[in-house]
Amino acid sequence: xxxxxxxxxxxxxxxxxxxxxxxxxxxxxxxxxxxxxxxxxxxxxxxxxxxxxxxxxxxxxxxxxxxxxxxxxxxxxxxxxxxxxxxxxxxxxxxxxxxxxxxxxxxxxxxxxxxxxxxxxxxxxxxxxxxxxxxxxxxxxxxxxxxxxxxxxxxxxxxxxxxxxxxxxxxxxxxxxxxxxxxxxxxxxxxxxxxxxxxxxxxxxxxxxxxxxxxxxxxxxxxxxxxxxxxxxxxxxxxxxxxxxxxxxxxxxxxxxxxxxxxxxxxxxxxxxxxxxxxxxxxxxxxxxxxxxxxxxxxxxxxxxxxxxxxxxxxxxxxxxxxxxxxxxxxxxxxxxxxxxxxxxxxxxxxxxxxxxxxxxxxxxxxxxxxxxxxxxxxxxxxxxxxxxxxxxxxxxxxxxxxxxxxxxxxxxxxxxxxxxxxxxxxxxxxxxxxxxxxxxxxxxxxxxxxxxxxxxxxxxxxxxxxxxxxxxxxxxxxxxxxxxxxxxxxxxxxxxxxxxxxxxxxxxxxxxxxxxxxxxxxxxxxxxxxxxxxxxxxxxxxxxxxxxxxxxxxxxxxxxxxxxxxxxxxxxxxxxxxxxxxxxxxxxxxxxxxxxxxxxxxxxxxxxxxxxxxxxxxxxxxxxxxxxxxxxxxxxxxxxxxxxxxxxxxxxxxxxxxxxxxxxxxxxx
Numbered sequence: 001x002x003x004x005x006x007x008x009x010x011x012x013x014x015x016x017x018x019x020x021x022x023x024x025x026x027x028x029x030x031x032x033x034x035x036x037x038x039x040x041x042x043x044x045x046x047x048x049x050x051x052x053x054x055x056x057x058x059x060x061x062x063x064x065x066x067x068x069x070x071x072x073x074x075x076x077x078x079x080x081x082x083x084x085x086x087x088x089x090x091x092x093x094x095x096x097x098x099x100x101x102x103x104x105x106x107x108x109x110x111x112x113x114x115x116x117x118x119x120x121x122x123x124x125x126x127x128x129x130x131x132x133x134x135x136x137x138x139x140x141x142x143x144x145x146x147x148x149x150x151x152x153x154x155x156x157x158x159x160x161x162x163x164x165x166x167x168x169x170x171x172x173x174x175x176x177x178x179x180x181x182x183x184x185x186x187x188x189x190x191x192x193x194x195x196x197x198x199x200x201x202x203x204x205x206x207x208x209x210x211x212x213x214x215x216x217x218x219x220x221x222x223x224x225x226x227x228x229x230x231x232x233x234x235x236x237x238x239x240x241x242x243x244x245x246x247x248x249x250x251x252x253x254x255x256x257x258x259x260x261x262x263x264x265x266x267x268x269x270x271x272x273x274x275x276x277x278x279x280x281x282x283x284x285x286x287x288x289x290x291x292x293x294x295x296x297x298x299x300x301x302x303x304x305x306x307x308x309x310x311x312x313x314x315x316x317x318x319x320x321x322x323x324x325x326x327x328x329x330x331x332x333x334x335x336x337x338x339x340x341x342x343x344x345x346x347x348x349x350x351x352x353x354x355x356x357x358x359x360x361x362x363x364x365x366x367x368x369x370x371x372x373x374x375x376x377x378x379x380x381x382x383x384x385x386x387x388x389x390x391x392x393x394x395x396x397x398x399x400x401x402x403x404x405x406x407x408x409x410x411x412x413x414x415x416x417x418x419x420x421x422x423x424x425x426x427x428x429x430x431x432x433x434x435x436x437x438x439x440x441x442x443x444x445x446x447x448x449x450x451x452x453x454x455x456x457x458x459x460x461x462x463x464x465x466x467x468x469x470x471x472x473x474x475x476x477x478x479x480x481x482x483x484x485x486x487x488x489x490x491x492x493x494x495x496x497x498x499x500x501x502x503x504x505x506x507x508x509x510x511x512x513x514x515x516x517x518x519x520x521x522x523x524x525x526x527x528x529x530x531x532x533x534x535x536x537x538x539x540x541x542x543x544x545x546x547x548x549x550x551x552x553x554x555x556x557x558x559x560x561x562x563x564x565x566x567x568x569x570x571x572x573x574x575x576x577x578x579x580x581x582x583x584x585x586x587x588x589x590x591x592x593x594x595x596x597x598x599x600x601x602x603x604x605x606x607x608x609x610x611x612x613x614x615x616x617x618x619x620x621x622x623x624x625x626x627x628x629x630x631x632x633x634x635x636x637x638x639x640x641x642x643x644x645x646x647x648x649x650x651x652x653x654x655x656x657x658x659x660x661x662x663x664x665x666x667x668x669x670x
Contacts, residue, residue: 009449009456010080011398012048016057023078026087033114034075039147039275041110042074042138043091047082047259048398049265049315051324052104052122059125069135074109075140081106081456082314082402083449084511086218089520093163095119109141114517116157140360164518164646170505171523174564176581184228184578185217191572193257196240196517199572202257206237206250208273209575212615215280218584219614220668227285234281237274240367241358244328245351248296249304250274252318261359261369264325264395265318268305271297272312274406279416279559279616284528289371294416298425301409304397309439309453310402310431312409327364327392330385332354338388339381347381385551400451401573403440403460406432407467408528416472418610418619426478433475436468437487446491462508462531465495470538473545484630488538489546495535498556503621504558507530523566529576536560537580544590544618544647547630560584566618583616591666594635594655595623595642602642608659609644612666 006017024030044051079090094116123134218227240259251262279296320326336344346412352367367512446460472488498510536559544554567574595602606621644657
């Protein structure tokens with residue numbers, strides 16, 4: 001008989017709807033039940049594409065004896081970390097403080113008022129490698145609660161107080177100057193893997209935001225070292241097993257240092273950020289590999305992750321039928337079976353598929369160390385392998401639409417489409433934006449996610465407001481639509497009013513959000529931009545697009561000042577902060593292209609600007625004085641011809657009317 005989770009919108013919670021455990025969703029009623037029964041809370045946090053979450057669900061949460069013990073001695077709460085990142089952040093800080101590490105599934109034991117007293121991650125069904133079994137842990141927690149409950153509660157209260165103090169702490173302010181940006185590049189070079197790219201060793205994650213910063217730094221300063229780190233890393237990832245050589249898109253991370261064997265889950269946020277990075281690299285260098293990867297990643301988003309409502313699904317699972325890589329790995333014999341002996345052997349050499357295997361059980365991931373010498377043959381082979389792969393069992397899809405991650409996808413598609421000339425990408429970005437604005441805004445407030453068009457109950461957090469605002473600003477620039485600018489500034493105004501703390505600081509939850517153990521506030525950029533850095537970037541962009549941009553610029557500068565110490569000391573975890581700082585140092589650069597709608601000369605001038613302008617530049621094209629587009633105010637035609645107005649910060653050059661003069665105006669200043 002299904003439990004309470006059967007009514008959830010989260011695919012992760014629905015995966016546990018048939019567990020014999022009497023799960024509750026995170027709710028006041030669950031805590032009231034713990035108070036009424038005077039029992040501790042078992043909090044289990046995970047997400048749909050998490051392998052060890054599935055393992056623990058199979059081993060323990062589906063076991064009748066485990067369920068009987070949990071139901072008797074605890075109130076059990078299940079949380080999707082992607083749906084409730086605020087809850088996840090609060091208890092992950094507790095888990096890391098208690099154990100020195102974190103991860104999912106996250107297993108926490110709380111008092112009935114939500115204070116943690118024991119935290120961990122995965123627990124096996126039997127003792128293993130020094131870990132107690134899950135049932136042994138349950139018994140120990142119950143014994144401590146019943147025999148020494150007062151001490152447990154007191155200890156939990158002390159832990160909660162220390163966590164709250166830590167969450168409220170701020171870094172000393174430091175200006176994000178040109179010198180600091182130079183130091184960040186030097187710091188990144190110290191851990192750079194010059195052989196295959198990336199930073200540090202295994203496991204190796206795609207450093208998309210760091211690459212975006214380095215690319216902008218190169219565009220501003222001309223330093224070859226920054227561009228080299230981008231080019232080597234982009235090529236290493238693109239040619240390795242991390243990249244899906246058949247269907248496009250990227251896996252979550254590489255378990256080795258050479259990008260050969262991925263953890264096969266594919267996340268929307270990774271692919272959105274990487275699409276943006278490869279599109280910008282293609283724009284800057286003209287590298288055909290970068291363009292090809294950008295186009296393949298966009299195709300993956302539009303084919304594999306797009307939902308019927310026009311949004312983008314959260315993830316594809318790493319495992320198929322419980323086996324990682326089942327859909328994606330190949331043996332030489334499998335290649336020959338699909339392609340025949342001659343083409344199969346050719347493909348094995350091309351894609352690094354060996355008899356020994358590079359993955360598990362003699363299978364190999366597909367790599368592309370070098371472009372094929374026969375592109376037409378490769379196209380035929382690739383199509384045949386992709387068709388054969390489609391007949392294999394496929395990984396599950398987490399099809400909830402997360403606001404923040406869709407915002408990242410909107411930005412990437414709008415910017416990439418404008419830079420590389422793909423109008424279809426821009427249209428897809430617009431459709432996703434329409435879905436979010438129509439379905440995710442309820443009573444004037446933003447929600448976190450939806451599924452099958454039905455919006456979830458969880459409130460939007462800071463990253464949702466910031467990433468969607470940035471996406472809308474990118475769409476405004478790509479299309480000139482003033483409604484996109486108005487929607488973006490509305491979200492930014494709400495963020496400034498509801499999420500701000502002390503000057504220059506922002507919380508991840510609104511001031512009227514559900515009260516948790518403490519109010520979370522993340523400063524580091526990890527797999528995706530933290531809410532504060534995403535907001536700083538959106539504020540800076542809006543500062544030169546909106547009529548009252550002074551408020552936005554002041555807030556962006558204050559936020560960057562508060563993150564300067566982090567950016568200087570730990571640049572690998574401040575990629576988006578540094579990317580925004582590069583735009584600030586440049587002004588940011590602004591290009592307003594004024595001309596009559598439908599005039600090919602205006603469109604050509606705008607396309608030239610989007611191709612040449614450095615990352616972080618704001619480019620808008622439209623009718624002179626177009627209503628709702630402040631950047632076009634007082635920007636008339638010049639001698640009846642379309643004109644481009646280039647400004648740096650608060651200083652503008654004379655308008656230009658030819659692509660040659662525009663290129664000169666956009667050239668880096670000495």
